[in-house]
Amino acid sequence: MKIELNGRKAIVTGSTAGIGRAIAEGLARAGAAVIVNGRTQERVDAALREIRAILPNAELTGVAADVATPEGCADLFAQAPVADILVNNAGTARLNDFFAQDDSEWLDLFQLNVMSGVRTARYYVPNMVKQGWGRVVFLSSESGLNIPKEMIDYGVTKTAVLAVSRGLAELVAGTGVTINAVLPGPTNSEILSNWMKATAQEQGIRQEQAEQQFLKTSRPTSLISRFATTNEVANMVVYACSEQASATTGAALRVDGGVLRSIA
Template identity: 60%
Template sequence: MQIDLTGKRAVVTGSTAGIGLAIATGLAQAGAEVVVNGRTEERVQNAIATIRMAAPAAILSGIASDLGTAEGAAKLAAGAAEADILVNSVGAALFKSFDDLTDEDWLFMYQLNVLSGVRLTKHYLPGMVERGWGRIVFISSESALNPPKEMIDYGMTKAAQLAVARGVAELAARTGVTVNSVLPGPTRSEGFGAVLEGIARQTGQSIEQVEKGFLEQNRPTSLLGRFSTTEEIANMVVYVCSQQASATNGSALRVDGGVVRSIT
């Protein structure tokens, strides 16, 4: 299968590191023009340089904005007024116990993980519908289906993304615009990697040992038996954004290493 996204413009939120960066790189390699987004100009420019090494001919631009605020979403929308592809990848996890989560923590997680995608979808969807083609992808998580006791707030936001994505898919039915969710499992991304590295330093273990221990204790149903790479997640996203995926719509697509014990 040859995926060619030449002539398509993609906005990928939270694309300066981790899964978002891998997605932006994969889309650029497929020929799409990519708009990179992160909190700071330095991180945005560093990400663009990284992507350019993998896709030298890519058309790349960047917009620094904090998507945890309405103002930040508006800044991104103003800087990239139109898009054929929107990947709502930005997100955070606080790694706090349920008892320690404050009201502010819950609101922060909802604003960043959920409302950022809602705001940008509202902006880009009408243009996609008018042109008769578009791809919107929400990067959810297996935690949406398996709410983790150690990250209840995170699981809540990821489940909310599934509801939003399916509802918007219904809204955009038969327009040529598809709206899907992709659900990674445990992935060696920047954020999670930093947590694992901290545990490794404290315990004197290797990263591989920490990952194995995490899976055994927290995700024992994993069929993969290791953390996914960010590129493995990006591969699914690039496909979902392609012309070849035109019949995939309103779906929650798991790239979770088999963590969720379900045949649906």
Template identity: 60%
Template sequence: MKIDLTSKTAVVTGSTAGIGHAIARGLAEAGATVVVNGRKPEAVDAAVEAIRAAVPGADLRGVAADLGTAEGAKALVAAVPAPDILVNNVGIFGPQDFFEIPDEEWTRFFEVNVMSGVRLSRAYAEGMAERGWGRIVFLSSESGLNIPADMIHYGFTKTAALSISRGLAKRLAGTGVTVNAVLPGPTLSEGVAEMLKDEVAKTGHTLEEAGAAFVKANRPTSIIQRAATVEEVANMVVYACSKQASATTGAALRVDGGVVDTIA
């Protein structure tokens, strides 16, 4: 299968690092014009240059905007008014006990992880439908199904992403626009690497070994018994954005290594 997204423009939110960066690179490799997004202009510029170095000839641009705010979403839409592909990847996470999470932290997680995707999808989906083709992908998580006791505020936002993607797929029925959610499991992104750095320093293990130990201890239902790479998650997203994925919509596409112990 050769995925060719030449002539398509893709917006990937939160794409200066981690899974988002891998997705942006994967879409660039497939020929799409890719818009890299992050909050800080210097981080956006660095990410654009990194992808350009890895994918010579890639058509890239960067837009710095804080998508945890309505103003930031408006700024991105003004800069890129009519993309063909939207990947709602931007998100924040971090362990915190339920009884210690203040209201403002619940609101912050909701604004970044949920409302960013709502606002951009609302701004872009109608244009996609009018043109008869479009792809919208929400990055959910296995934590949206298997809510972690130490990150309830994160888990609920990922459950919300599942609901929104399914409902929006129905709303756009018959338009040629597909909407899907991708559910990664533990993944060796920069954020996870930061979380594991003390373990790496203490044990002398590689990041991959520390990731595998974390998965076995905290996600024992994992079938692959290791953390995924960001590229493995990006591969699923790129497929969901492809022309070949035209009959895949309203789906929860799991890249969780089998952590969620169900057959559907």
């Protein structure tokens, strides 16, 4: 299967590193004109340099905007008023003690992990419906179904993302616009990789050993027995954004390495 997205404009929020960066590269490789987004101009410029070094003919634009805020989203919309493909990847996770958290920490995470996608979808999807074609992908997580006790707030936001994705797919049914969620499992993204690196240094072991330790203690149901790569997650996202995925909508597409013990 050859995926071609020539003539399509794609926006990937939070795409300066990790899974988002891999998605931006994957969409550009398929021929889409890609808008790379991050909170700072420095990070955006660095990501653009990296992708251009690999794909010198890619059509890339950078927009520095913090999509966790209404003002940041407004900046994104002003600089990128239309999109055929929207990948809501912006998000974060942090280990925490549920009983020690205050309301502001919950609300800050909700703004980034959930409301950023709500705002961008609310802005871009109506025009997709009007033109009769569009692709929207929300990055959820296996943690949205398998809530981790060490970051309950993160699990809650990723469950909310699943609800937004499915509800929006119902709302635009029959329009030619597809809305899906992708659920990564443990992945060598910037955030988790940094956690594993810090754990390895703290315990005086290799990062690969820290990753195996994490899988055994926190995700023992993994069937691949390793972390996924960011490119493996990006491959699923690029497919969901393709012409070939026209009958895939309202779905929760798992790239979790089999962590979730479910056949559906």
